[in-house]
Amino acid sequence: MSHPPLFVLKDVSFRMDDKDILASITLDLHQGDFLAVLGASGAGKSTLLRMFNLLASPTSGMIRYRGQPLDVDVRTIRQNVGYLFQKPAIFNGSIKTNLLLAGRWDINLANTLDHELREILDQVELFDMPLGRNARDLSGGEQQRLALARVLLNKPQVLLLDEPTSSLDPKLSRAIMDLIKKLQSELNLTVIAVSHNHELMRRYASRVVLLHQGQIVASGSFNEVDKMNALEDAGLLKAAN
Amino acid sequence: MRPDFYILSWTDLIVSLGFIAFAIALIKYWKLDLEKTLLIATVRTFVQLTAMGYVLTYFFGQEHWLFMLGLLLLMILIASYEGQRRQKQKIPGFFVAMVVALLASTLIILGTILLFILDVKPWFSPYAAIPIGGMIIGNGLNSTSLTANRFVSELQHREGEIETLLALGATPKIAAYDSMKESIQAALIPNINAMMTVGLVQLPGVMTGQILAGIDPIIAVRYQIMIMYMWFTTATLANMIMLAIIYRQFFTKKMQLRSELLREMA
Numbered sequence: 001m002s003h004p005p006l007f008v009l010k011d012v013s014f015r016m017d018d019k020d021i022l023a024s025i026t027l028d029l030h031q032g033d034f035l036a037v038l039g040a041s042g043a044g045k046s047t048l049l050r051m052f053n054l055l056a057s058p059t060s061g062m063i064r065y066r067g068q069p070l071d072v073d074v075r076t077i078r079q080n081v082g083y084l085f086q087k088p089a090i091f092n093g094s095i096k097t098n099l100l101l102a103g104r105w106d107i108n109l110a111n112t113l114d115h116e117l118r119e120i121l122d123q124v125e126l127f128d129m130p131l132g133r134n135a136r137d138l139s140g141g142e143q144q145r146l147a148l149a150r151v152l153l154n155k156p157q158v159l160l161l162d163e164p165t166s167s168l169d170p171k172l173s174r175a176i177m178d179l180i181k182k183l184q185s186e187l188n189l190t191v192i193a194v195s196h197n198h199e200l201m202r203r204y205a206s207r208v209v210l211l212h213q214g215q216i217v218a219s220g221s222f223n224e225v226d227k228m229n230a231l232e233d234a235g236l237l238k239a240a241n
Numbered sequence: 242m243r244p245d246f247y248i249l250s251w252t253d254l255i256v257s258l259g260f261i262a263f264a265i266a267l268i269k270y271w272k273l274d275l276e277k278t279l280l281i282a283t284v285r286t287f288v289q290l291t292a293m294g295y296v297l298t299y300f301f302g303q304e305h306w307l308f309m310l311g312l313l314l315l316m317i318l319i320a321s322y323e324g325q326r327r328q329k330q331k332i333p334g335f336f337v338a339m340v341v342a343l344l345a346s347t348l349i350i351l352g353t354i355l356l357f358i359l360d361v362k363p364w365f366s367p368y369a370a371i372p373i374g375g376m377i378i379g380n381g382l383n384s385t386s387l388t389a390n391r392f393v394s395e396l397q398h399r400e401g402e403i404e405t406l407l408a409l410g411a412t413p414k415i416a417a418y419d420s421m422k423e424s425i426q427a428a429l430i431p432n433i434n435a436m437m438t439v440g441l442v443q444l445p446g447v448m449t450g451q452i453l454a455g456i457d458p459i460i461a462v463r464y465q466i467m468i469m470y471m472w473f474t475t476a477t478l479a480n481m482i483m484l485a486i487i488y489r490q491f492f493t494k495k496m497q498l499r500s501e502l503l504r505e506m507a
Contacts, residue, residue, distance in 0.1 A: 016501070053408055054495055054496070054497065055404060055407065055408060055497055055498075056497065057493075057495055057497065071495055074495055074496045075410045075411075075412070075496070076410075078407065078408055078409065078410040079409070079410040082408075082409075083408035085401065085404070085405065085408075087401065088405070089401035089402040089404070089405040091402060101405070101406060101409055101411075102409045102410060102411070104406075104411065104415055104418075105410070105411055105412065105415050106410075147405075150409070151409070154409060154410065
């Protein structure tokens with residue numbers, strides 16, 4: 001017997017300033033999926049991603065999470081569905097301060113012991129990093145790992161990645177994505193990654209959804225999408241000269 | 242020998258306009274483009290205060306609690322309108338927030354002063370309630386206007402941090418806390434600095450006015466001390482109430498940051 005989908009999106013649309021950012025998106029997502037949402041800039045990828053943890057809500061249509069409407073308990077959803085931003089917001093203060101942001105409202109988290117924090121840092125391969133070090137002194141790649149560790153402290157079941165490696169060089173991008181892939185299998189995470197880099201995503205994603213001007217133009221495995229020549233149609237491949 | 246007091250005549254006042262003429266000359270020399278605004282402000286100062294003088298004379302003759310409350314409410318409404326007008330960007334619901342913040346601070350602080358500190362009898366005596374109420378409302382207006390402007394720019398500046406906190410499960414209040422803290426601190430620090438240096442580098446207006454009007458400096462000083470404490474608490478209270486109301490305008494019911502509102506205000 002197959003499990004019911006983790007997320008169900010039905011006819012999800014989003015309008016802003018009389019413009020359709022997303023139009024009639026229908027999509028199922030299962031536990032353990034690694035979904036790549038690809039598309040050119042302005043295709044609506046980030047808006048779609050933001051809907052999975054309610055940073056944005058559809059203007060019309062419905063999103064269900066484990067069979068329930070997504071917006072019943074906003075805060076619990078956000079704790080279960082972690083979001084890694086394109087440019088991580090690193091707060092003024094130490095690595096520990098940045099890790100324990102959620103300790104501002106979660107007393108259990110606020111009492112996390114230092115050795116537990118170090119374990120999380122090890123998990124994101126920030127080995128031997130002093131907890132007291134100023135987080136703004138870290139490199140771009142290290143800051144992204146710190147932001148990932150911060151999300152992992154919430155023990156999420158889903159990880160949303162908004163172009164998490166766009167500001168990193170190819171080698172670092174691969175390292176971060178390798179890490180995410182490893183964490184996905186270790187922690188049984190469901191991952192949704194938005195990217196314009198289909199070459200990078202091809203190595204990691206089990207499914208792909210291709211957005212063009214707010215609509216899904218292709219979805220399936222990379223092989224299936226390749227057969228449809230959809231990447232080119234979505235403006236992700238330059239037309240052959 | 243200490244004179245009883247100095248009477249300022251209308252002619253004296255016209256002579257004092259010479260200050261403004263001098264300021265305009267300086268402004269012109271530096272090409273600051275402030276002449277027109279200054280002229281309007283000069284006329285407004287004159288008209289508003291003169292009118293207030295007559296209004297006060299009228300109200301000082303009307304010893305009735307309803308008059309007093311009506312006048313204070315009118316002052317609060319005018320101050321709230323002015324506060325809204327002063328906003329660089331229009332914050333939805335700001336007028337109501339100002340009315341609530343000023344009303345609450347006036348009731349609490351003026352009430353305490355009239356009933357427990359000065360022990361004014363009857364409590365609605367206009368000689369105490371009007372000038373002190375005016376100071377509370379005026380100070381509340383100045384402070385909240387600055388804080389609200391600063392709060393909006395903090396939200397704009399911290400958009401990424403706020404969304405990060407929301408995405409981790411923070412309530413809007415927690416997510417906006419750093420912006421609230423920063424903007425209130427920015428409003429209160431000048432007040433604290435003023436308290437640190439008062440009497441050393443400047444003599445405050447109320448005290449100076451009382452001394453000029455013939456009051457014993459020791460008594461005038463006591464009033465000034467009370468007023469400094471009152472000012473600080475008014476600013477603190479009014480800012481906190483105002484922010485506690487307006488921060489909600491920047492979030493949706495689903496705890497989302499209204500980024501489009503922040504961009505409109507940029």
